[in-house]
Amino acid sequence: MQPEQILQFANVTTIVVGAAIVLGTITAAIVEGRAVNRAFDNMARQPSVADRIRGLLFVTLALLESTAIYVLLVCLILLFANPFAQLFGL
């Protein structure tokens, strides 16, 4: 393959990975922020159930974070273990 095609492959991969990471983390951060917002409001409103809310809050945050982790995994695979790099002999 010509060097221009390899360069184009590298460019497109880098741009797509950058965009994917940005979108994935922004979405996860916004949604987690909304969950924490509502949790804090209700913990202040009813201090007696604050401990239960805190426990559930951490678990829910980890579950929401996991979608951002999926995006990160795909980006890491594209960067470091790209299955199409073999076609270029890389």
Added chain:
Amino acid sequence: MGIEAAFPQVVLTIGDLPIRDSVFYTWVILVVVTLASIIAYRRYRAANPGTWQLAIEYVVEYVEGLIHDTIGRTLPSTVPYLTTMIVYIALCNVMGLIPALRSPTRDINTTAALSIISLISTQYFGATKRGIKGQALSIFEPVALMAPLNLISLLSRTLSMALRLFGNVIAGEIVGLTMFSLVPLLVPLPMNLLSMITGLLQALVFTVLTIVFVADAMRLDD
């Protein structure tokens, strides 16, 4: 070494079988936890408990409290399995932060094995409640048309638990390696702290999800 150092390497070979370091450190944890349990068993005193016994009882009571908080009732038959899971995953994740050791959970095979064991355990606990035939036929609940969706949900839950645990641990390792290659002096330390927090949190999340799936398979509200 590049990013490949974050993934498991082969450290020894038994006969023809290459053994990765994740398997080797799993054996290390196996020996440590078994020894701790045997010591606690030998030193068991009902009246005036020692420190070791109090520590282990704290962990078991924490898991029982977790079950009660999550599903509102206690499941005594599942407590040994869940305690083992949470202790094993927490130890695995935190082990990577000690200088000479690496985490076994940064291998996708370890996390996939853990989530497959979770899947088998949910079906097992459901079968203790409803019999093997009842559990096998539960795929067709509530309507026979839901069978493909039930199978897909079983598969996706397992996959997501494995990927969640693997992704958190390997992301911490890769970021730590990258920071270490840039500024080796003191900058990787906050990443170590963050990895410790997320390691314990992921052990908790894995256990809570297993509790929810076991309770779902046992159909406790019937």
